Every structure is written in structure tokens, then in C-alpha cells.
Amino acid sequence: MLTACSLTFSHQQVLEMLGLRCIMGDLRGGAALLQNLRRTFVSSAVLSSRWRLAPQDRLPQARFLSGDRDSSVSVAAKMKLRTRLLVTLLFGGGLLGVWWFVHSEKQQKLRQQRVEQLRQVALGQGTFSLMDHTGCRRTKRDFLGNWVLLYFGFTHCPDICPDELEKLSTVVATLDRDTSLPPVQPLFITVDPERDDEAALARYVKDFHPRLIGLTGTVEEVKHAGRDYRVYASAGPKDEDGDYIVDHTILIYLVSPDGLFLDYYNRMKSAEQIADSVRKHIKNYAAL
Numbered sequence: 001m002l003t004a005c006s007l008t009f010s011h012q013q014v015l016e017m018l019g020l021r022c023i024m025g026d027l028r029g030g031a032a033l034l035q036n037l038r039r040t041f042v043s044s045a046v047l048s049s050r051w052r053l054a055p056q057d058r059l060p061q062a063r064f065l066s067g068d069r070d071s072s073v074s075v076a077a078k079m080k081l082r083t084r085l086l087v088t089l090l091f092g093g094g095l096l097g098v099w100w101f102v103h104s105e106k107q108q109k110l111r112q113q114r115v116e117q118l119r120q121v122a123l124g125q126g127t128f129s130l131m132d133h134t135g136c137r138r139t140k141r142d143f144l145g146n147w148v149l150l151y152f153g154f155t156h157c158p159d160i161c162p163d164e165l166e167k168l169s170t171v172v173a174t175l176d177r178d179t180s181l182p183p184v185q186p187l188f189i190t191v192d193p194e195r196d197d198e199a200a201l202a203r204y205v206k207d208f209h210p211r212l213i214g215l216t217g218t219v220e221e222v223k224h225a226g227r228d229y230r231v232y233a234s235a236g237p238k239d240e241d242g243d244y245i246v247d248h249t250i251l252i253y254l255v256s257p258d259g260l261f262l263d264y265y266n267r268m269k270s271a272e273q274i275a276d277s278v279r280k281h282i283k284n285y286a287a288l
Helices: 002-008 011-023 027-123 161-175 199-207 221-227 271-283
Strands: 129-132 137-139 148-154 184-190 213-216 233-235 246-248 252-255 261-263
Touching: 011 271, 027 221, 129 199, 129 221, 161 184, 161 252, 184 199, 184 221, 199 213, 199 233, 252 271, 261 271
Parallel strands: 148 184, 184 213
Antiparallel strands: 129 137, 129 213, 148 252, 233 246, 252 261
16 A cells, blocks of 8 residues: 555655654565655656657657658759759750851851962962973972972072072971971072073082972073062173173072962071971961
8 A cells, every 4th residue: 555655645755654664663664665665766757758758759750751851852853953954055065066167167268268368479379390400390280299498599609599508408407307397398490591501500409408409491481480489680790701690589488388488588597597487387387
């Protein structure tokens, strides 16, 4: 009866009852009462804790279900975003492709127009037909596809022509050492065909680069070749020995594989400067 009733006793009442039993000398009963009370309090605490924890036990499941719904919504949103991005990329890529095609066509037309303009104003558009120092007929067509360094002069020139041809030979030799470059063909066209026949040219060109080709012809053929490059040449008065000096344009011409003039170099340009310029032209060359 005491154990059952103790569920309704307060702590103060229990202590008073325990003290009363102890005073009466029933220590064994007090000990038993204390043990029963401990069991009762523990049982009550466990029961209370179970009832308190039960609602919390249900919370993780609720959170889990809510997390599933949020995760599904997040996945669907990501899928929509990816779809929109894909459509945007495809549409943008199509527009970019159309723009690139139109731009390329426009640039191609502009390039063709520029080429035609260059052809109209470029030097060396004509052709020539001359005899080389070995007695073979050479035309401009024979040198198409090759880079050419061209100089107009004459074999009786006392100093300027030998110096320029020596410089031209040095440039060609320098470029030959660069294996990434195509060979450059050196040409020498006389402006004094009356004295510079094939034999005279043969004796003259052997003192310069071994690939140097000397060209001559009739007076009219030589004038025609010089006219294409706007070369000025005028023979001076003869002395008592019949010797004379020819006043002429002193330039080295760079001719592209298309057979058109690209650049020129005067006496102030060194061999190193000319070689650097020719190298850049070759590297940046675009066939017309």
C-alpha cells in the first residue's frame, strides 16, 4: 500500500514518513521504503522521458519528407535552367555561325577588290623577254612562283653597280642560311644593251652570287623591261675612247611569286636591313 500510495506523496511527505520510521527504529522498513521509492521515481522518469521524446522522434521523418519535396523542386528547377541554357547556346551559336559566314564572304569580296586595285597600280605587271648570260631566252613567266631580287645596272659602272650587286648577293646568301625560307632568285638586267651582250654579262655576273642571272636584249626589249618598273636610264656623252656613263635608277626591287613588285631598297639600306625586310615579306605573304 505504501508503494502504490507514494505516487501521490510529495517529497516532503516522504521524508517525514521516512524520518518517522527511523525514529520508531524500523530501519529495515525505512530502507525498503527508500528502495521502493527509488524504483518508483526512476519508472516515472523513464515514462515521462518517453512521452517527451515521442514527438521529437516523429520530427526527423517530417523533415525527411519535406527535404524530399524540396529536393524534387530543386532538381526540376535545375533541369529547366539547363534546358534554357542549352536552347540559348544553340540559338546563339546559330546566329554566330550566320554572322561569321556573312563576315567571311564580305572580307573575301573586299580582299578580291583590294587585289584588283593592287594589280592596277603595281609595278612590274608587264612581261619581258630577254636573253640570259648563257644565251637562253628568259621571260617573266619563267620566274613566277619565285621570290626575286632585281637590279638594273650596267657592267661598265665604275663603283655603284658593283657595290649594289655585292650587297644584293650578301642578302641572298644571308636568306639562304635560313632553311625555313624559300630560295630567292637574284636578277641583273642591263640598261646598256649596246655594250652588255651575253658574253659581257657572263664575265660580269661570275663575280657575284652563283645564282645571279644576267639579262640583256635589244634596245627596245631592255627599255620595255625597265618601263614596267619605271626605271630611268640615260646614257651620257662619250669620251675620246668611246666610253660613257649611264645615269639610271639605283634601286633593288623585291618581286613576289605573283610577279608583282612588293618593295624596293635604295643605297641607304644595308644588307642586314634588306634581309630582314625580305624575310618579313616572305613570312607575311598571302598569294594574290
